[in-house]
Amino acid sequence: MTHLIELVYADHIDLVLRERVAVQLEGTSQYEIARIVGDKAFASLRRRCLVLGASDGARLDRLRRSAPFLSHEQFLQSTDPPVEVIGPMRDKLVEALGQHGLEAPATFGHIFLVDDFAGSGKTLLREEDGEFKGKLVKLAGAIDKLKANGLVAENVDVTIILYVASEQARWHVQETIAVSPLPAWELRIAQELPAWVRVNEQDQALAELAERYYDEVLTDEHKGRAALGYADCALPVVLSHNTPNNSVSLLWADTTQEPGGLDRRALFPRYERHHRDRP
Numbered sequence: 001m002t003h004l005i006e007l008v009y010a011d012h013i014d015l016v017l018r019e020r021v022a023v024q025l026e027g028t029s030q031y032e033i034a035r036i037v038g039d040k041a042f043a044s045l046r047r048r049c050l051v052l053g054a055s056d057g058a059r060l061d062r063l064r065r066s067a068p069f070l071s072h073e074q075f076l077q078s079t080d081p082p083v084e085v086i087g088p089m090r091d092k093l094v095e096a097l098g099q100h101g102l103e104a105p106a107t108f109g110h111i112f113l114v115d116d117f118a119g120s121g122k123t124l125l126r127e128e129d130g131e132f133k134g135k136l137v138k139l140a141g142a143i144d145k146l147k148a149n150g151l152v153a154e155n156v157d158v159t160i161i162l163y164v165a166s167e168q169a170r171w172h173v174q175e176t177i178a179v180s181p182l183p184a185w186e187l188r189i190a191q192e193l194p195a196w197v198r199v200n201e202q203d204q205a206l207a208e209l210a211e212r213y214y215d216e217v218l219t220d221e222h223k224g225r226a227a228l229g230y231a232d233c234a235l236p237v238v239l240s241h242n243t244p245n246n247s248v249s250l251l252w253a254d255t256t257q258e259p260g261g262l263d264r265r266a267l268f269p270r271y272e273r274h275h276r277d278r279p
Contacts, residue, residue: 001116001240004163004190005059009067012188013112016159017045020110044104046070047096050089050111050152053077054124054135057116057163057241071096079113079135080142086151107153108146113139114161117239119246120231121169124160125176132180136160136173140182158185166193166233166246198234199248207234210248217261218253226253243268 021042022030036042051067051074053060060075073092076085086108094106113135118124125134139158146152160173173187200207207228214227223245228234233246243252243266252270255261 001059001163002062005062006066007190008063008114008161008163009070012159012161012190013049013051013067013070016112016186016188017042017049017110020157021045040102043100044097044102045109047074047093047100047102048104048107048109048153049074050081050086050108051075052079052081052111052113052139054079054113054115057239058114059116060114063114078142080138081146082142083145083149083151086146087149090151105153107151107156109153109156111139111143111152111156111158112161113158114163116163116241117237117244118162118165118169118173119229119233119235119237119244121165121172121176122231124169124173125180125182127176127180132176132182136177136182136185158183160185160187162187162189164191164193164237164239165189166197166235167195168231168233193235193237197236199236200228200234206250207248210250213264214249215253215255215258215262215264217255217258218249238268243270245270245272 018033018036019030021036021039022028024041025036025039028035046069051070060077064072064075073089090106097104097106123134125132125136143152143156147154170187170189170192177185196202211227219225223230226245227249229246229248231246235244235247237244237247238251245252250266251268252266253264254266254269255264
């Protein structure tokens with residue numbers, strides 16, 4: 001995960017900014033890197049970008065240290081950034097533009113939303129009973145408020161960057177964005193997990209074990225029955241800070257402390273975000 005985070009600025013943030021500036025500089029190819037990064041338009045947009053962490057797993061502390069050209073005042077842990085917080089950050093932006101002699105609008109012009117993992121993609125965006133929900137919907141609502149207060153540009157662009165995501169999540173997010181009221185925001189993934197890594201695709205015997213030993217006490221309103229993981233993602237994934245519930249239940253579904261459970265011991269017990277003892 002540390003390696004993937006360290007790749008994000010060079011392989012994604014910097015690349016996206018160069019592509020946007022190449023469009024502004026008429027007659028400039030995105031491959032004319034020296035010309036692009038040497039132009040004040042690039043320096044302006046780089047300082048006018050805002051990096052938002054969608055969860056603790058985004059590890060903005062590590063990302064900030066691996067992005068030496070970005071200011072500490074460009075990072076915020078939130079998918080719903082409030083006007084009261086972005087206002088002072090905009091003030092720092094104005095000071096920075098002046099110090100570097102950059103003539104640019106005193107607004108944030110590009111937003112990067114970063115997160116560590118997506119298995120199904122439904123936490124980011126989903127449709128329930130004809131209504132769209134998720135982190136991207138919250139961000140869209142926050143952006144509208146920031147626009148109304150003159151803190152972000154009217155044409156502000158958004159790029160979603162995931163450190164790790166399944167192919168299933170990529171298709172879900174892209175297809176759901178396409179049919180939602182959201183703008184056509186770009187999704188980028190540092191490490192995509194192809195469909196063939198699914199346990200029920202490569203090791204049916206293990207998938208059957210997960211079904212056989214699943215403890216029904218773990219079935220709840222948030223994830224439903226998840227013997228093969230939430231949304232049946234069937235992933236063989238363990239992250240350094242937690243095990244996704246999109247992975248097969250043998251990895252994470254520990255019920256040694258669950259009243260009425262079957263006392264199943266998981267290999268890498270998951271710390272649940274939603275738990276009946278922490279309503």
